[in-house]
Amino acid sequence: MSSPTxxxxxxxxxxxxxxxxxxxxxxxxxxLTGVNLQMDDVTSYTLWLSIIAVCLVVVVSRLVQGSVAQLxxxxxxxxxxxxxxxxxxxxxxxxxxxxxxxxxAPLFKKRHNRNFQVxxxxxxxxxxxxxxxxxxxxxxxNMVYCCFINYKSCNKTAILAExxxxxxxxxxxxxxxxxxxxxxxxxxxPLLRVSFDTFNIFxxxxxxxxxxxxxxxxxxxxxxKDIADKVxxxxxxxxxxxxxxxxxxxxLASLLAMVFIFFQASSAIxxxxxxxxxxxxxxxxxxxxxxxxxxxxxGELPLTNYVYGTIALWFLERIIRWSHIIYRNFGLSSSxxxxxxxxxxxxxxxxxxxxxxxxxxxxxxxxxFPTLTWSLSSHPFSIAWYDTPPTPYRSxxxxxxxxxxxxxxxxxxxxxxxxxxxxIMSKKEGMTAKLHARARASPTGIINxxxxxxxxxxxxxxxxxxxxxxLFAGGVGITHQLPLVRSLLQSYNDATSAVRKIVLxxxxxxxxxxxxxxxWMTEIFQMPHRREVLKVLxxxxxxxxxxxxxxxxxxxxxxxxxxxxxxIVEEEFEKRVGAMAVTVCGPGALADEVRMSVRERVEEGxxxxxxxxxxx
Numbered sequence: 159m160s161s162p163t164x165x166x167x168x169x170x171x172x173x174x175x176x177x178x179x180x181x182x183x184x185x186x187x188x189x190l191t192g193v194n195l196q197m198d199d200v201t202s203y204t205l206w207l208s209i210i211a212v213c214l215v216v217v218v219s220r221l222v223q224g225s226v227a228q229l230x231x232x233x234x235x236x237x238x239x240x241x242x243x244x245x246x247x248x249x250x251x252x253x254x255x256x257x258x259x260x261x262x263a264p265l266f267k268k269r270h271n272r273n274f275q276v277x278x279x280x281x282x283x284x285x286x287x288x289x290x291x292x293x294x295x296x297x298x299x300n301m302v303y304c305c306f307i308n309y310k311s312c313n314k315t316a317i318l319a320e321x322x323x324x325x326x327x328x329x330x331x332x333x334x335x336x337x338x339x340x341x342x343x344x345x346x347x348p349l350l351r352v353s354f355d356t357f358n359i360f361x362x363x364x365x366x367x368x369x370x371x372x373x374x375x376x377x378x379x380x381x382x383k384d385i386a387d388k389v390x391x392x393x394x395x396x397x398x399x400x401x402x403x404x405x406x407x408x409x410l411a412s413l414l415a416m417v418f419i420f421f422q423a424s425s426a427i428x429x430x431x432x433x434x435x436x437x438x439x440x441x442x443x444x445x446x447x448x449x450x451x452x453x454x455x456x457g458e459l460p461l462t463n464y465v466y467g468t469i470a471l472w473f474l475e476r477i478i479r480w481s482h483i484i485y486r487n488f489g490l491s492s493s494x495x496x497x498x499x500x501x502x503x504x505x506x507x508x509x510x511x512x513x514x515x516x517x518x519x520x521x522x523x524x525x526x527f528p529t530l531t532w533s534l535s536s537h538p539f540s541i542a543w544y545d546t547p548p549t550p551y552r553s554x555x556x557x558x559x560x561x562x563x564x565x566x567x568x569x570x571x572x573x574x575x576x577x578x579x580x581x582i583m584s585k586k587e588g589m590t591a592k593l594h595a596r597a598r599a600s601p602t603g604i605i606n607x608x609x610x611x612x613x614x615x616x617x618x619x620x621x622x623x624x625x626x627x628x629l630f631a632g633g634v635g636i637t638h639q640l641p642l643v644r645s646l647l648q649s650y651n652d653a654t655s656a657v658r659k660i661v662l663x664x665x666x667x668x669x670x671x672x673x674x675x676x677x678w679m680t681e682i683f684q685m686p687h688r689r690e691v692l693k694v695l696x697x698x699x700x701x702x703x704x705x706x707x708x709x710x711x712x713x714x715x716x717x718x719x720x721x722x723x724x725x726i727v728e729e730e731f732e733k734r735v736g737a738m739a740v741t742v743c744g745p746g747a748l749a750d751e752v753r754m755s756v757r758e759r760v761e762e763g764x765x766x767x768x769x770x771x772x773x774x
Contacts, residue, residue: 183315183386187379192319194307195460198327201303202461205331208299212292216350230737231623234656242625242656242736246763254761262757262767263287270753271746271771273425282425283746283773285359293363300328300367304374315382322378329371330454330461333447333468336364341475342524342615351618355771362423369420372413405456412449415442433531433588447472479612483526486513487610496527496609500597502670504634505590507581509611514577517544519641520770523613525581530592530607537589538772540743541614542637543580543678579611582674584634619768621646622655625736630723630752631664632744633671638770639664639743640678647685647692658691658735665697665721665748669706672696689713697721721748727755731763738763743770 186192230245248254264270265284274281285293307320338344339361347354380396387395400406419442421427428435447469454462487494495510507525522538585594597605621627627646629639643662649655666672672679682688696716701707707718727740742752749769756767 181313181316183313183382183389186313186315186319187383187386189457190323190459192316193323194320195323197306198323198460201306201324202327202331205299205303205328208296209335213346213350216352220351227620227623231656234623234625234736235653237656239625239658239735242658245625245656245736246734246738248761248764257760257767258757259287260291261288262753262760264750264753265290268750268754271749271769271773273746276426279426280429289356289359293360297363297367300332300371303328304371315385318378318382318385322375322382325371325375325378326459327461329368329375330450330459330464332364332368332371333450334464334471336361336368337468337471337475339364341471343475343478348618353618353771354615355773358773365423366420369416372416376409376413405453408449408456409453410449412446412453415446415449418442419446432537444472483610483612486511486515488512493608494610496607498593498597498605498607500594500600500603501582501673502668503585503594504671504674505583505585505594505597506674507583507593507609509579509581509609511577511579511611515544515579515614517541517577517579517614517641518617519645520619520638521614521617521641522638522772523579523581523611523615525583525609525611527589527593527607527609530596531589538615539581539583540635540638540770541579542582542640542675544641545578582634582637616770619741621739621741621768622649622657623737624739624766625656626659626661626730626734626738627657628661628663628727628730628738628740630721630740630742630744630748631662632721632742632748633666634674635742635744635770636664636671636675637743639741640675640682642741643692644678644682644685647682647688650691651686656736659730660692661695661726661730662692663695663697663721663723663726665699665744667698667700668702669698683714695721695726723748723751724755724758727752727759731759731765734763736764738765739768740765741768741770746771 181191234242234245263286265287269284270286271283273283284290304321304324307317307324309317311317311320338346339357342354344354344357346352347357383396383399387393400410419439422435422442423439447465451462451465451469453459454465489512492512494512497508497510499506499508509525520540522540524537525539583590583593585591596607597603621642629642631639639662643660646655646657646660650657682692692713694714696714697720698707698716698718699720701718707716709715731738740752740756742749749771753767753769756765759765760767
C-alpha cells in the first residue's frame with residue numbers, strides 16, 4: 159500500500175488509501191492522477207536556475223571585459239604607439255585559449271555563418287562551438303528531467319501518467335524563454351550585450367524542444383489511453399475522447415499548430431519566402447499558445463499561468479514596437495518622409511524622421527513601406543549614414559514683425575533638429591526589388607514615398623579602447639562599417655579614444671558598388687588626420703576591365719580578385735598598435751575566413767573579434 163505522502167506527490171488525494179497497483183488504468187488517463195507535481199516543480203526550478211546561472215556568468219564576464227576595456231581606453235587617450243605596447247600583449251593564458259577553442263570557434267574546423275546549399279535550397283548555418291555547448295546542455299538537461307520518473311511503479315499507466323505530466327510541465331516552462339528570446343526588445347540583449355541574432359538561434363532550438371516535449375506529452379497520454387481501452391474492451395475510445403472533450407480538442411489544436419511550425423520553420427522554407435513564412439509562423443504560434451492556455455485552464459493544470467504570462471509578454475513586445483514606431487515616425491500634422499534613389503543594383507533610402515534619434519555607430523533598423531507591402535518588414539538594414547542638421551528659423555515672410563508689447567514678449571519660433579537616416583538596400587527579391595523598380599522607372603531615378611522606420615537596434619560593441627581596428631565588409635556590409643569609421647576617426651581627432659590605426663577592407667563584385675557610398679567616403683576622406691590613421695583596401699572580384707583596378711594612393715589601394723583575410727590580419731597584426739579588434743559584416747564565407755584568421759592570432763596578442771550577422 160502507498161503512503162499518503164506518496165499519493166500526494168503523484169497527484170492523488172493525501173487521504174487516499176488506494177494502491178497505485180490496484181487502480182484501473184483508466185484513472186491515469188485524465189486529471190493529475192499519477193502526475194508527480196513535487197518533482198515537476200523541482201525540474202522547473204532547476205531549469206530556471208540554470209538559465210539564471212548562465213546569465214550571471216555572462217554578466218560577470220561582460221563586466222570584467224568592460225572594466226579592462228575602460229582602463230585601456232582611459233590610459234591610452236594621449237599615449238603614442240610605443241606606449242600602447244603593454245596593452246597589445248595577453249595578460250593571461252586561459253582567456254586567449256578559451257577564445258580560440260571555444261568562444262570564437264566554429265562547431266568544427268571553419269564553417270559557421272556560410273550557408274549549406276542543397277541545389278537551390280538554403281539549409282541554414284551551424285551554431286558556434288560555444289552556442290552548441292549551451293544548447294546541448296540545455297537539451298540534455300530537459301531530457302534528463304523528462305526521464306527522471308519512477309520506473310519501479312507496478313502500474314505501467316502510472317509511469318506514462320508521470321511522463322505525460324513531466325513533458326507537458328516542461329513544455330509550458332520552456333514557452334517563456336521561447337517568447338522572450340524571439341523579441342527584438344528583449345531586455346537581456348543590452349544587459350548581457352548579446353546580439354538578437356544569437357538569441358534567435360536559441361529561440362529556434364528551444365522552439366523545437368517545446369514541440370518535441372508536446373509530442374511526447376501527447377504520445378504518453380495516447381499510450382496510457384490505449385492500455386485503458388484494451389482493459390475495458392472499448393473500441394474507438396481515443397477518437398471518442400477527442401470528440402467529447404473540449405479539453406483534449408484544444409490540446410490537440412495546440413499540438414497540431416506546433417508540429418506544423420516544426421516543419422514550416424525549417425531553413426529551406428524560411429529562405430524561400432521569408433515574409434510569408436513569418437506571418438504564418440506568428441499565426442500558428444498564436445494558435446498554439448491559445449490552445450495551450452485553454453487546455454491548461456480547462457484541465458486546471460498547475461502551470462497555466464506560464465502560458466498566460468507568455469502570451470502577455472508576446473503582446474507587450476508588440477505594443478513596445480508599435481509605440482516606438484508611432485512615436486518616432488508620426489506627429490500631429492506630419493510623418494516621416496522617405497526619399498529613394500535608384501543606384502546600380504541597390505537603392506539609397508533616406509528617412510527624414512519626425513523626431514530626432516540617438517543613433518550609435520553599428521546600429522540597424524527595420525524599414526516599412528505601406529505602399530509596397532501591407533505587413534511589417536522583418537529584414538534588418540544597417541544604418542549607412544546619419545545626420546542631424548539644424549532646422550532654420552522660419553523666414554520673415556512667414557513671421558510678422560512685432561507691432562505691440564505683446565508681440566515683443568512672445569517666444570521666438572521653435573528651433574528643433576531632425577535626424578536623417580540613410581540605408582542602402584541591395585536589390586534582392588520582394589520589397590527591395592519593388593522599391594528599386596519604382597525608383598528606376600522615375601525620370602530622375604528618385605522618388606518620394608510614405609514609409610516609417612523601427613529601431614535603432616544593435617550597436618552593442620564599442621571599439622574606442624583599441625589601438626588598431628580592422629573592419630571587413632562584403633558587398634552591402636559596408637553600410638555597417640562606415641559609421642564606425644567616421645566615429646573612430648572623429649574620436650581620434652578629438653583625442654577621446656585609443657585609436658591610432660584604422661584599416662577598412664571592402665570586397666565587392668564590381669566598381670558599380672562604389673557609387674553606393676561615394677558621397678560618404680568623400681566626406682570621410684576630407685576629415686582631418688585621415689591620412690595618418692585610415693587605410694582603405696578595396697577588392698573587386700569581377701572587374702569589367704583589368705585597367706580599372708588602379709590604386710589611388712598608399713592610403714587607398716585597389717586590388718582585383720578575392721580578398722584574403724588571413725594575409726591582411728597577419729600583416730596588420732605584426733604592425734599593430736596596442737590592442738587589436740577585427741570586425742566583419744558580409745557574406746557568411748567572408749565572415750568565416752575572418753574568424754579563422756583571428757583565431758590563429760589570439761594566443762599571440764590581444765585580438766578581439768566582432769561579427770555582425772543577420773541569420774534568419
